[in-house]
Amino acid sequence: xxxxxxxxxxxxxLLAKVFLTQGDFTNAAKWAKEVIDSKEYSxxxxxxxxxxxxxxNGVESLFEIQATALEASYAGATVYxxxxxxxxxxxxxxGFNNPSDDLVRSYEPGDPRRDATVxxxxxxxxxxxxVIEDNPSMENERYNQKAWVESHPGLQDNGPGNxxxxxxxxxxxxxxxxxxxLNNPTEALKYLNKVRQRARGTRTTVLPDVVFSDKLTLRxxxxxxxxxxxxxxxQRWFDLVRTGQAEKVMKNVGKxxxxxxxxxxPIPQTEIxxxxxxxxxxxxx
Numbered sequence: 001x002x003x004x005x006x007x008x009x010x011x012x013x014l015l016a017k018v019f020l021t022q023g024d025f026t027n028a029a030k031w032a033k034e035v036i037d038s039k040e041y042s043x044x045x046x047x048x049x050x051x052x053x054x055x056x057n058g059v060e061s062l063f064e065i066q067a068t069a070l071e072a073s074y075a076g077a078t079v080y081x082x083x084x085x086x087x088x089x090x091x092x093x094x095g096f097n098n099p100s101d102d103l104v105r106s107y108e109p110g111d112p113r114r115d116a117t118v119x120x121x122x123x124x125x126x127x128x129x130x131v132i133e134d135n136p137s138m139e140n141e142r143y144n145q146k147a148w149v150e151s152h153p154g155l156q157d158n159g160p161g162n163x164x165x166x167x168x169x170x171x172x173x174x175x176x177x178x179x180x181x182l183n184n185p186t187e188a189l190k191y192l193n194k195v196r197q198r199a200r201g202t203r204t205t206v207l208p209d210v211v212f213s214d215k216l217t218l219r220x221x222x223x224x225x226x227x228x229x230x231x232x233x234x235q236r237w238f239d240l241v242r243t244g245q246a247e248k249v250m251k252n253v254g255k256x257x258x259x260x261x262x263x264x265x266p267i268p269q270t271e272i273x274x275x276x277x278x279x280x281x282x283x284x285x
Contacts, residue, residue: 081159
């Protein structure tokens with residue numbers, strides 16, 4: 001009955017994220033812990049299959065935008081899967097928002113989440129339906145596997161894939177970050193390592209539990225875990241801005257980032273006009 005609806009758990013999880021963004025770690029921990037203690041959610045056992053059809057609205061989902069590919073119309077679909085899908089045959093997507101070299105290099109050796117997130121030329125598609133062909137018009141060609149969907153009615157813009165807004169793994173990492181900032185490394189490590197344990201599955205030689213408890217070192221480690229766990233899920237930019245890393249990270253990859261301007265988007269002039277002077281443009285635009 002709650003399928004696709006905002007529930008008490010999703011509201012609590014979103015509150016935790018809001019408080020984390022505001023730097024209110026006490027309330028971020030409180031609301032993340034409410035989600036955890038509810039026992040309503042858990043980590044989907046297979047990270048790679050979490051983003052397939054079988055993972056939609058599953059044990060890890062707090063909130064998803066619902067989508068379906070209907071035979072007669074596109075009324076229930078999204079273009080998300082087409083925009084980030086494999087460009088050309090066999091998927092006929094646009095291939096936008098490619099995983100970057102910097103992201104690929106950031107995975108720990110053997111982290112299975114890399115193969116679950118990135119599709120390469122020559123790789124067999126997750127359902128075995130074809131092999132990704134080279135597209136000569138693209139450089140550093142690779143694709144977002146989390147946006148990939150199996151064949152479905154209609155054209156590619158009739159996308160059936162739900163868009164994950166908030167997952168239980170995200171809540172666990174919110175709790176880890178908040179507790180670390182509150183000088184409670186024991187709790188922080190507990191939640192951080194739950195995410196790593198699910199990621200490595202039955203593998204025993206990759207992704208060992210994090211054991212150090214120095215606050216600054218653990219902070220960096222949690223931030224990195226968020227990048228890897230939530231890669232290509234529209235979370236990275238907002239994490240960079242709220243943690244004050246945006247300028248450094250953007251400049252390190254060659255972006256002409258201006259601090260105090262590019263932290264925010266410009267406000268559309270039409271909205272400023274509609275406010276009749278009550279709203280002003282963000283700095284630098």
